[in-house]
Amino acid sequence: MAHSNPLSRRSLLQTASAAAISPWTVSLSSAFEANRKPGAATLRLSASSINFSRLPIEAACRKIAELGFEAVDIWSAHAGCPHLDDVQQRLGGSGLRRLLDAVNLKLYALSVYAGGYRKYAELLGQCGGGVAVQGSAGPCDPADLVPKMRAFLESLQPELELAEKYNSYLAIENHGNALLDSCDSLKAFTDLNRHPRLGIALAPYHVLARGEDVPEAIRICGGQLLYFYAWQKAEGLEQLPGYGPCDFTPWLAALRSITYAWYVNPFMHDEPEPDVMAAALAKSRDYLRERWEAVSAANP
Numbered sequence: 001m002a003h004s005n006p007l008s009r010r011s012l013l014q015t016a017s018a019a020a021i022s023p024w025t026v027s028l029s030s031a032f033e034a035n036r037k038p039g040a041a042t043l044r045l046s047a048s049s050i051n052f053s054r055l056p057i058e059a060a061c062r063k064i065a066e067l068g069f070e071a072v073d074i075w076s077a078h079a080g081c082p083h084l085d086d087v088q089q090r091l092g093g094s095g096l097r098r099l100l101d102a103v104n105l106k107l108y109a110l111s112v113y114a115g116g117y118r119k120y121a122e123l124l125g126q127c128g129g130g131v132a133v134q135g136s137a138g139p140c141d142p143a144d145l146v147p148k149m150r151a152f153l154e155s156l157q158p159e160l161e162l163a164e165k166y167n168s169y170l171a172i173e174n175h176g177n178a179l180l181d182s183c184d185s186l187k188a189f190t191d192l193n194r195h196p197r198l199g200i201a202l203a204p205y206h207v208l209a210r211g212e213d214v215p216e217a218i219r220i221c222g223g224q225l226l227y228f229y230a231w232q233k234a235e236g237l238e239q240l241p242g243y244g245p246c247d248f249t250p251w252l253a254a255l256r257s258i259t260y261a262w263y264v265n266p267f268m269h270d271e272p273e274p275d276v277m278a279a280a281l282a283k284s285r286d287y288l289r290e291r292w293e294a295v296s297a298a299n300p
Contacts (some may be wrong), residue, residue, distance in 0.1 A: 071108035125166025137296020201227035239268035242287030
């Protein structure tokens with residue numbers, strides 16, 4: 001018996017309704033859409049709660065807000081980060097909204113590498129919506145890339161129905177030894193994806209690990225780029241912008257060229273103690289702002 005492709009059939013209707021703006025952006029009246037996606041001429045910065053995983057979520061959010069970041073990405077239990085499960089079990093959506101309002105911080109994303117989007121979808125909806133970031137699938141032979149990618153995209157249909165229900169987006173991160181890894185796999189993803197609530201979370205760390213070009217990866221993602229880690233392949237604090245060997249200017253120029261309108265998120269793994277982490281993020285914040293101004297001046 002022949003089966004229709006639910007991803008393609010549904011996406012045709014969604015894409016048509018969103019076509020007045022972009023094939024990849026749904027026009028919504030929600031607070032998330034109104035407050036978190038301005039024009040791309042302004043650099044907007046977020047930070048990840050996992051970089052302060054030694055602190056309770058209240059203190060982590062307060063620290064991120066004090067550093068001048070506009071939004072937060074709250075992590076589930078990857079590497080033991082306690083924040084998202086604590087929010088879900090203790091605060092709930094209303095408690096998280098009160099916390100964020102108190103420190104003047106917006107919710108950008110939930111990173112759900114541990115637990116998966118389905119576990120946290122309703123919580124994200126209770127907060128007005130946002131981006132959920134997760135991984136892809138296991139690696140495949142290059143000859144099988146297109147059919148494997150198509151099957152993976154089709155497997156996300158339950159998550160995408162939840163994203164519609166809870167006014168959210170699903171961003172799939174590229175990662176070493178995964179289906180979404182190389183620039184070729186990014187191209188396969190963007191060629192096959194037709195769902196306006198599905199896109200990519202691009203981690204330059206893993207692009208660099210393959211010896212590939214970050215600006216090229218950004219351009220391949222194009223309007224399907226929903227999340228950008230300002231993160232280079234190095235050790236310790238040198239993973240951060242303004243520390244390691246990478247010049248982020250071409251990366252920011254590429255983001256500007258695709259009219260990227262989401263947040264730029266300076267990032268590292270294996271964070272130091274909170275005061276050192278805060279000072280390092282402050283330096284990265286200033287570096288990104290200075291480089292963005294240079295890019296904007298060169299490309300008015």
